[in-house]
Amino acid sequence: MSEAVAFLERVKSRLLSTGWRKYGLGNPEGPNCLVGAAYWETWLLHGNTYSSWTYSANERWALIALWGFDYKLDDTFYSALEKLTNWNDEEHRTFNEVIARIDDAIVRLKEEEAA
Numbered sequence: 001m002s003e004a005v006a007f008l009e010r011v012k013s014r015l016l017s018t019g020w021r022k023y024g025l026g027n028p029e030g031p032n033c034l035v036g037a038a039y040w041e042t043w044l045l046h047g048n049t050y051s052s053w054t055y056s057a058n059e060r061w062a063l064i065a066l067w068g069f070d071y072k073l074d075d076t077f078y079s080a081l082e083k084l085t086n087w088n089d090e091e092h093r094t095f096n097e098v099i100a101r102i103d104d105a106i107v108r109l110k111e112e113e114a115a
Contacts, residue, residue, distance in 0.1 A: 004062035005109050011037045011062075012102045020098055022089045034088040034098050035081055038063055065105040065112075 014037045018030025025036030032040060064080050088098065 002109065002113055004065065005106055005113075007038075007041065007062045008065070008102055008106050008109070010041045012099060012106075014041055015095075015098065015102075020095045022093065033085065034101070035063075035085050062105070062109065065109045 011034075014030065014032065015034070018026075018032065021031040021033055021036075024033060025039055026032035028040050028043065030037075030040075063084070087093065087101075
């Protein structure tokens with residue numbers, strides 16, 4: 001399993017165990033929005049020392065996979081984060097849709113790796 005897939009698995013596990021929310025990152029104990037879960041998993045992975053939105057290349061690739069592979073790694077990463085945040089916060093959005101999006105991204109990443 002790649003680091004990007006493992007990262008998304010941790011994000012999914014966090015949402016399943018600590019809960020999901022709209023309109024805000026939440027805190028390390030949850031609940032978290034989709035981007036918040038990614039942020040806190042990154043923070044924990046790096047020894048609780050992250051104080052900014054800094055992601056490794058694998059973590060960036062995983063988050064880009066959540067939106068789709070329409071984005072270049074460096075040029076539009078934060079645009080993808082903004083779009084994911086807006087998508088998460090849409091009025092009709094459900095927890096099941098968020099989990100399904102993570103599952104779909106995991107499949108896309110595995111397909112990319114196998115190609």
